[in-house]
Amino acid sequence: MTTMTYREACKQAIRAALQADPRVFMMGEDIAAYGGCYAVSKGLCAEFGAERIRDTPLSESAFVGAGIGAAMAGMRPIVEIMTVNFSLLALDQIMNNAATIPHMSGGQFAVPLVIRMATGAGRQLAAQHSHSLEGWYAHIPGLRILAPATVEDARHMLAPALADPNPVLLFEHVMLYNVEGDVDEHLEGVDITHARIRRPGNDVTVITYGGSLPRALAAAETLASDGISAEVIDLRVLRPLDMGTVAASVARTHRCVIVDEGWKSGSLAAEVCARLVESVFYELDAPIARVCAAEVPMPYAAHLEQAALPNAERIVAAVRQVVRPA
Amino acid sequence: MSGDKLHLDHQHLLRLLAQMVRIRVFERRCAELYQREKIRGFLHLYDGEEAIAVGVMATLAPQDAVIATYREHGQAIARGVPMNRLMAELYGKVEGCCRGRGGSMHFFDRALRFIGGNAIVGGGLPLAVGTALGDTMQGRDAVSACFFGEGAVDEGEFHESLNLAALWRLPVLFVCENNLYSMGTALAHAESVTDIHAKAASYGVASEAVDGNDVIAVELAARRAVAALRAGGGPQFLECRTYRTRAHSMFDAQLYRDKAEVEAWKQRSPILRFQSWLENSHLAFDDEVARLEADAEAEVTAAIEFAEAGHLEALEDLERFVVMDEVPA
Numbered sequence: 261m262t263t264m265t266y267r268e269a270c271k272q273a274i275r276a277a278l279q280a281d282p283r284v285f286m287m288g289e290d291i292a293a294y295g296g297c298y299a300v301s302k303g304l305c306a307e308f309g310a311e312r313i314r315d316t317p318l319s320e321s322a323f324v325g326a327g328i329g330a331a332m333a334g335m336r337p338i339v340e341i342m343t344v345n346f347s348l349l350a351l352d353q354i355m356n357n358a359a360t361i362p363h364m365s366g367g368q369f370a371v372p373l374v375i376r377m378a379t380g381a382g383r384q385l386a387a388q389h390s391h392s393l394e395g396w397y398a399h400i401p402g403l404r405i406l407a408p409a410t411v412e413d414a415r416h417m418l419a420p421a422l423a424d425p426n427p428v429l430l431f432e433h434v435m436l437y438n439v440e441g442d443v444d445e446h447l448e449g450v451d452i453t454h455a456r457i458r459r460p461g462n463d464v465t466v467i468t469y470g471g472s473l474p475r476a477l478a479a480a481e482t483l484a485s486d487g488i489s490a491e492v493i494d495l496r497v498l499r500p501l502d503m504g505t506v507a508a509s510v511a512r513t514h515r516c517v518i519v520d521e522g523w524k525s526g527s528l529a530a531e532v533c534a535r536l537v538e539s540v541f542y543e544l545d546a547p548i549a550r551v552c553a554a555e556v557p558m559p560y561a562a563h564l565e566q567a568a569l570p571n572a573e574r575i576v577a578a579v580r581q582v583v584r585p586a
Numbered sequence: 587m588s589g590d591k592l593h594l595d596h597q598h599l600l601r602l603l604a605q606m607v608r609i610r611v612f613e614r615r616c617a618e619l620y621q622r623e624k625i626r627g628f629l630h631l632y633d634g635e636e637a638i639a640v641g642v643m644a645t646l647a648p649q650d651a652v653i654a655t656y657r658e659h660g661q662a663i664a665r666g667v668p669m670n671r672l673m674a675e676l677y678g679k680v681e682g683c684c685r686g687r688g689g690s691m692h693f694f695d696r697a698l699r700f701i702g703g704n705a706i707v708g709g710g711l712p713l714a715v716g717t718a719l720g721d722t723m724q725g726r727d728a729v730s731a732c733f734f735g736e737g738a739v740d741e742g743e744f745h746e747s748l749n750l751a752a753l754w755r756l757p758v759l760f761v762c763e764n765n766l767y768s769m770g771t772a773l774a775h776a777e778s779v780t781d782i783h784a785k786a787a788s789y790g791v792a793s794e795a796v797d798g799n800d801v802i803a804v805e806l807a808a809r810r811a812v813a814a815l816r817a818g819g820g821p822q823f824l825e826c827r828t829y830r831t832r833a834h835s836m837f838d839a840q841l842y843r844d845k846a847e848v849e850a851w852k853q854r855s856p857i858l859r860f861q862s863w864l865e866n867s868h869l870a871f872d873d874e875v876a877r878l879e880a881d882a883e884a885e886v887t888a889a890i891e892f893a894e895a896g897h898l899e900a901l902e903d904l905e906r907f908v909v910m911d912e913v914p915a
Contacts, residue, residue: 283724285723311723316750317749317750319746319747319749321742321743321746322711322715322743322746322747322750323712323750324712325709325711325712325715325716325747326713326716326750327716328712328713329653329701329712329713329715329716329718329719329720329730330719330720330723331716331720332713332716333716333717333719333721334724335723335724352706352743353709353712356706356709357704357706357709357713361694361702362909362910363687363907363908364684364687364688364692364694364702365684365692365694365696365702365703365907366682366683366684366685366687366688366694366907367685367906367907368684368694368695368696369694369696369701370912370913372913401908401909402908402909425910425912426909426910
């Protein structure tokens with residue numbers, strides 16, 4: 261086991277991929293000379309050269325589309341988009357080309373492309389750098405959506421993502437980059453189809469992913485001292501959802517709180533909730549609760565930003581309401 | 587025929603005419619089949635623009651990639667996609683080139699590197715930059731020919747893609763089919779500067795405007811451009827000036843242009859012009875022209891029979907290919 265930061269794990273994953281396969285290359289804004297806006301790719305250009313670590317112009321649509329074309333021509337590109345809000349400038353390429361061409365061409369072409377991007381709030385970057393839009397992408401058939409929440413997943417999700425013949429979007433929460441954790445460097449990838457129980461429990465299932473996992477685990481710790489045993493599930497894969505793991509847990513605990521940094525309306529949390537209602541409605545002993553972001557463009561001021569986000573206290577309160585209604 | 591020289595031999599000239607006639611006849615029958623509701627969805631015909639696809643495709647090699655538009659029947663036929671598979675696709679049959687999933691706007695043929703059939707105006711340009719990048723990084727001697735209309739010039743993707751292709755000196759042949767109207771909006775109503783080839787030149791892309799209704803002029807220009815691409819000269823741009831002599835789609839009442847304008851352009855039809863020139867120059871004889879027309883009619887008739895006899899995809903395969911099990915070899 262090696263201890264490293266989430267940021268370092270992302271970088272080591274990219275290094276390993278570049279070493280393992282000459283078809284792998286990376287492109288994005290400020291990834292080479294600058295080292296990446298979150299410093300994930302720092303040093304990679306010196307190690308692998310400007311041919312494989314490519315700085316692009318501020319042309320999200322063109323370089324994401326170029327990634328799709330290069331993938332269709334036999335390469336295995338990793339495209340970095342600075343932050344999820346900027347990915348909207350490439351949404352046409354992601355939705356209308358990457359996700360549709362395999363089916364639209366009758367299976368003649370696959371798009372083995374990985375797109376990484378930062379997501380989420382907490383750094384006072386306001387309303388154009390802080391949203392959690394991964395739930396939107398999880399709406400789109402043909403995409404696999406991954407949200408590494410642990411250092412191990414940050415280190416080992418990339419290899420299976422690159423091996424996937426389909427476009428894979430990886431969402432890295434900005435508040436996780438400095439988190440440290442243990443990694444088994446010798447693993448050859450991790451499973452990218454299943455959710456995982458990060459903390460077992462009996463009284464309630466807390467379902468979350470990405471940057472909200474540490475908050476949910478902190479809430480579970482608080483609740484334990486209060487005699488409530490919370491099971492925390494990390495979805496990991498936002499599309500296709502692993503409802504088997506989730507539903508089995510809820511069928512055991514009979515209670516459920518869903519934590520999602522996206523806005524509540526039309527959210528991933530809404531989808532998980534709907535599927536639980538469809539599959540385990542009669543197992544539920546209480547209404548499902550959701551803890552989501554406030555429905556505002558993310559504000560700059562620290563107290564406003566924090567008030568807009570799910571946190572451990574809000575998760576604890578939601579769980580208490582579900583377990584022992586006032 | 588390959589290489590950078592245009593050979594005005596009898597066989598090649600007849601081949602160019604035959605290709606244009608095949609497209610024209612195929613689409614005339616498509617329009618009839620649309621009226622009979624055999625073909626549905628949107629149907630965008632290439633009538634009047636045939637010289638561009640035929641002239642450009644004559645200069646490409648099998649390893650080259652072609653990125654097409656939604657008005658791509660002519661581009662697919664000229665690239666060599668079998669008519670049977672195209673007609674079956676229009677019929678929504680499993681024998682179609684996309685197993686009935688694409689329709690008129692989304693023809694694909696992997697074996698010919700015909701990469702769509704793209705109905706997002708401008709959406710194909712970044713893809714072409716990518717196929718050229720991928721080919722270059724793998725040391726392939728291949729160019730990517732990217733077709734788009736002048737409407738794509740309005741889109742940011744046009745500018746982003748030209749810049750990126752020029753910045754990385756990628757072998758992309760940008761082929762602008764300037765038919766003067768993006769749907770019903772005249773070029774002058776959409777662009778502050780209407781000289782498109784000058785816009786391309788502003789990105790440092792070698793750029794040329796050519797009479798898009800003159801198949802020889804198109805082929806000559808494309809041949810020069812492809813030779814420059816293969817020599818590592820960076821992206822090349824051809825603005826082919828042409829005119830769509832049929833409606834935009836089957837739902838277009840053509841309120842935005844004069845009938846006289848359409849008639850004038852019909853007199854400049856690339857087929858009419860080329861055929862007259864061949865006959866006046868004694869390069870083709872009446873019986874040869876009659877034969878290639880008859881061949882085209884017979885080929886399309888056979889394609890319709892093939893499509894009529896085709897099968898519907900099984901409903902249990904509705905979601906097949908949404909998620910791929912492997913990258914096709």
